[in-house]
Amino acid sequence: MSLRTSTAYVEDVSPGSGVLPPRAWYASSDATSLSLNGSWRFRLSDTADAEDDSFAARGYDAGDWAQVTVPGHWVLQGHGSPAYTNHLYPFPVDPPRVPTENPTGDHLRLFGLPADWPADGAAVLRFDGVESCARVWLNGTELGEFKGSRLPHEFAVGHLLEAGDNVLAVRVHQWSSGSYLEDQDQWWLPGIFRDVTLLHRPAGSVRDFFVHASYDHVSGTGTLRVDSDVAGRVTVADLGIDTATGEPVTVPAEPWTAETPRLYDAVLATPGERVPLRIGFRTVELSDGLIKVNGRPLLFKGVNRHEWHPERGRALDLATMREDVTLMKRHNVNAVRTSHYPPHPAFLDLCDEYGLWVIDECDLETHGFTEQGWRDNPVDDDRWTPALLDRAARTVERDKNHPSVVIWSLGNEAGTGRGLTAMAEWIHGRDGSRLVHYEGDHDCRDTDVYSRMYADHAEVERIGRGLDGGPRRRRALPFILCEYAHAMGNGPGGLLDYQRLFEAHDRLQGGFVWEWIDHGIAHPELGYAYGGDFGEELHDGNFVCDGLLFPDRRPSPGLLEYRKVIEPVAITGDGTAGTVRITNRYDFADLSALSFSWSYEVEGEAVDLGTLPVPALAPGESAEVELPAVPAGAPAGEAHWTVRAVLASDTAWAPQDHVVAWGQLAVSERRVPHVAATARPAHGNGGISLGPGVFDARTGALRAIGEVPVTGLRLDVWRAPTDNDDGAAWQSDLRPGPLWRELGLHRMRHRLDAVEAGEDALTVRTRVAPAARDLGLSTVYRWTSDGDRLRLTVSVTPDGDWTVPLPRLGIRFGLAAADAVRWYGGGPGEAYPDTRSASRIARRQSTVDDLQTPYVRPQENGARIDVRWAELGGLRVEGDPAFFLTARRWTTEHLDAAAHLTDLVPGDTVWVNLDHAHHGIGSQSCGPGPLPRYRLRAEPAEFSFVLSASGTG
Template identity: 35%
Template structure:
């Protein structure tokens, strides 16, 4: 076994020989290189990314001493790209766990079988660096590592997601050198890195060398002061140097014009100060940046400066004196193939998607991100909650949620997490709050973190959800500036806002759990958040599904989750909980969020005159960059549109807009006005014409009812046993009197169904049904069968027949959960009408759905409908869809979730035709709107499958026509489904008409 000191289980040793934490920067050789932001253009930077020799050992006991010696031959070792996570490269166990530690909870001790990765890299040092101090920077290594250069021990570090920098000048030489790194999977720090994620290991962020002048700048802290009237800003550039050093600095505006220049002799500590009159302030809507260039010796440092003031006044969170709503998401570092190694273009892709969907805030859950990500947030315009790499959720199941934060032996480990984060990130204007971590209890160690931060940087509030009194931590929460909650209900946050005793603003650091088909309660939250100034907003959990791209045994590609690799313990698909897929394809939940948090609101004032009220919900910019487009549709067909209308409303102001359309006084048709707010010019995140939001209005045209007198042809009835044959001019239907269902529906000899019609209450549980589904299954909803008590012809004429069926639905063991009376009527046109009266047994949990299920034959691939679309919608997830006429395929109706579940419903459907491509099929309509679903899978197929690749596509088309389907909510982690969205009626009536048609004859 290797002969090293066992630092990984020693709370008194967090590092050996590591440099003190400092602000992030790269020294460049000139202004042009610095302004490019390209590290490789600096003569003082040398990447160590690339191919390393690598050897994996399941246990550190297998590591042989001396592997780091220069003479050791590593040519037979594997090649491994750095940065990377070794688990996605085929080593060790891929494992996903949320709360639970993957080993016994015995802090600070970790398993003896501690997986270890050995890295060796040879590299050259240029003669140009001979007179320089040389440093190596590891931006992220999970979980701890030992470093040797040319066979000599350099140092040790832990703390996975903040940089570790070492002065390697004594160990390095001009020409060829060898670096060896030993990375351990676990260390005592792992106890406070128990985040909800895949447990990755290795050198997963960039590694590079820096050459510095012997006398150089060590640290820079650009502090701001802004006058109360915001007409004057001062940036105080606090500098730390190795010794006496002449410093020159230039502050340039966004046009690269030098607006201030200063020079000073700094002896280890000093300050340069610049005053800016009438500064352009930074905010997420207008992320204006000044550039501060600092010159010393041969080096040029560049820092982005955004003038902004963050404060809390009378319980209201404010930026630049304006109350701001934080419309955010939680974002993990997550890549479907690279794990936690995130390329910069992948970061940009995330930010572009967020901007396109009206997100303005990111919580870096639950650790500091790559420093370049913060630069991008400065530039694109995002508010950041920068979160310390600290979570010890697993102690909850060990019996004491606060066991580490109240233990003074852990104070240094806690405190260091705050220090290293703040020192690295302190100069980023995008950071508006510091977070002390996540789900780690609350006591004296968190207080120490907060007090240190306030002493170092009082310009930003401190956030930590762990002070929620429901967690029963220390009551001494005065060092925390905001009240933060997870998954509190809309009613809870409203009660908080109403209580005058609550003096801190409330922030929902996690809400509206976006797992699978969801979330379904966004509008309910935001109606309340906008209503109360004390409510700051929140961050949806979470941005992305964390699926790992892999292949099934038969070669099908899919995204894997916990347990798919035999990992124990695991939390299954709980990592598949994002607004976008692992491939960044937006889920419909993201489209819903975009509309609900849109920065513009449009409301009707007088639709008879074409006037609407536009409210600017931006906090800092007017609407001059937006134009309003409009269109009028008649029964789903475009009939009018006009030139774009210029908007101009100031922040938080309203504008009355007149839309010049003309309407008939009355019509038998429906008229809809759709207005859309679109960007006038191209930005770095969207093209000109990008839709920011929309609204749709049902126009006030008097509906003239048509009373067409139709001659109904005669029908013929023929009863054969328990089958009733109903024949007309061009149709033949067969009703099974014993089963109480149609078993054949035809037109011109074309069969329209392949199985008996049936009433259905089951849906494949969504991820947000993960709790309620147990109650549903306990009641037998998933095994409901219909019992027919009686079936008889109750009315018969020459042109029609009525059949009454008395029935119940129930599962084995249980008493039937509902009774119904279905009245079926068939007339001489072939149209079938249904009226069903339902009584639900008292004391039952709400139903998943109720409706009619039909199985239509192979070739039924076309769905035309008038209702909400084009994508899926539910009673509580329907704000991102527009009412209109849509033509889709059955496959296009399907929303493919990684864990198969209920999907693809179209809430608010008025009529639908499901047919083959030739238009031969069934038309469905009702006296009230219904929910439509057409798919090549039954609810049972979706329930049974654990992954999308396990689904076997049926040739038939399964159609659901639902009186109601309960909402999707966010109860996988959030509150229970809100009462208005439940199918909880004890008595209800459902009416439906089914007509076999050939479209060409309609």
């Protein structure tokens, strides 16, 4: 067989041949089905023309072939390697052609029909996802081929099935013309990665159906009509409905929303089949310039979700999908954008069941054409329009019966063009019950929503105020940030500031954080691998690790921050006023599903607690609720009220008492530590003693506090840059991380100017500065003591022209031994100036190891904010003012040099940072940097610490 004959379809712009028209997906009916998932025989070739098609014939001996698991990706099963690019195509851009050097996987599956497989009727072979294309044979007969990796394709096969062994053969090429449409900032992972199923289709069975279930919020009624290609009846027992297909019926019903996901079990019965349905009544509309469901505007508190598992890639099982949904619900997420393709269909069943708003996105992105100014972009080339329309149809037809899907998205970062217009027109014509979204259409010619990525706070506010200008149609549409708050590494920062804008302006209907999970691949030597770890020619490094979950699905500090920022109940007030203000921020639900409690805390410890009666406030309502009297006999000290809203009973996604929201109200201020300067510096044995402190007589360096050795105490301004500090390459003139390195802040030098032992203080004067620069930080350390404790006051004065912010400002020192850490202050997790919403004041304890945050690429992490005092390694530290605490078993320099967590080897010293201030985090790895108020300017500063022996090891 010639090369042209065997591989021509790979470069053909058509979506394929031989496949059945798209239709609605449903998980089960009373018709027989057979899963073909499992172990398949597999052969990998380096090129598209390396093998002929004889393997598809009956009797072919594949006994020496390898085996792979389907669903799965062959590159994650020991055959070839994965590759990651953000937007660059990893092959020459010459559409629709792809290289002959095209890894090709031949798959074979022998199967027999079950004994109860019906002898009559048709059968359909269904593939739910194959990357990037597939050519299919059954029992030696070619069925056809298809493209559209994350879309379903079916073949009619009933006439080819045999009673004995059946041979299913599938050839999969890594690259095809379809790859030009799937440049979606993810790992390139070829294979049959979703389910393969054989479905019996008895005579009279339904091929396709469309559930129309609207809700009238004025009358409280739902109207149901189910259109089916085969006439039948629809029954909904709970509503007393028994009606013919195609006939509308209106009944009193409860609406479906993401907050109250009421589903009604129903059955569609045709002469040959009974199909179970789950019906949710809801109406989506664009009204008064807003996205409304059931008459009320939505506020999306969403995430973008790529499908991912660190061992299986995009081959997800139901348990993993359910874990994603329950994690979203537990963290107050109410919406998902299925970036940038339709998810496994079972995921949308879970969104229906648990309650999530969904923007369902088509399997389309041509981002790599930016490299040539969008020349030859397929979405503006009429030859590609049939393929684009096929992708739109397969998305809409598969998912049209899900109440959770409220918006269709044409795709992502594909420029603009006639093909997108054709897709939008087709979708509007096929399904007028939902809105259409696309981020790249900034004039909103084809869309119902004005959507942007990574607009900064100032621009979002202008849009909210209607000051953004632009075409008249756009100005009349609601605005969403379909991507914002790039969650790469430490961060994102500024979430609260965005949320306040969303809540202040009706037109701003929320956003979707990029993204849900880090795409690290489990690796035996590296922990988790990212771009470049597999020898890729082109790659974008750890840009693929930009999620709110770590690869193993542990929540990151970013997700905990987001959960707090988007809480559906606001708990605010003045702790001295005797009341707390409760505001319902749900869009639909009242507060009857929640119960409230209070605790009164002094110096971080609860001294009393109880329940708090709160009315079942309607959405948007607020109430001032009286707090109890301050508990009699409560000890003196800094005090707080902490009020929590928890689930009053078990739900499908969390148990009773799960915390939904909390607020902390200050009652009294902390007592600032005071040390009277009564001890005098004394010389002896080559050193200087002052209270419990021992200092080097020549340098003034602290050597010990009591029996605790201390090394290397000095001013520190460097932090291992975060992904957001380093910023994206296109922000080259703004990224603080590279500017810090250029200035030399990672290699500061310390000059000793004077050691002055006065009557009641030891003063050490220094200048801290980078090599090759004429600027620096004049730094004075002033030590005093009352005999038992040391007070260190650090005064910093910048000199020279400082035009960049500082990474941090504080002191660093080493302890010979430390493990347990106790502190009173913010926590439980890390926090920085613009990521501190989830930090609550309390007494806490940890180990040094557990203070670390395991970002896939090591970087600054683990700081606890607002720390009043801390104990570790035999020392007690009190701050004036409160400080940031960080402790690690490696230096910042080692952290900075590490590429993977496995590069961090614990040393014999625990390095402690006590920071007066930090530069904010922002989300400049793709979005904006920290807001001005979170930038750490080089300005005069003074801060103090009180140090003493604690007995804590």
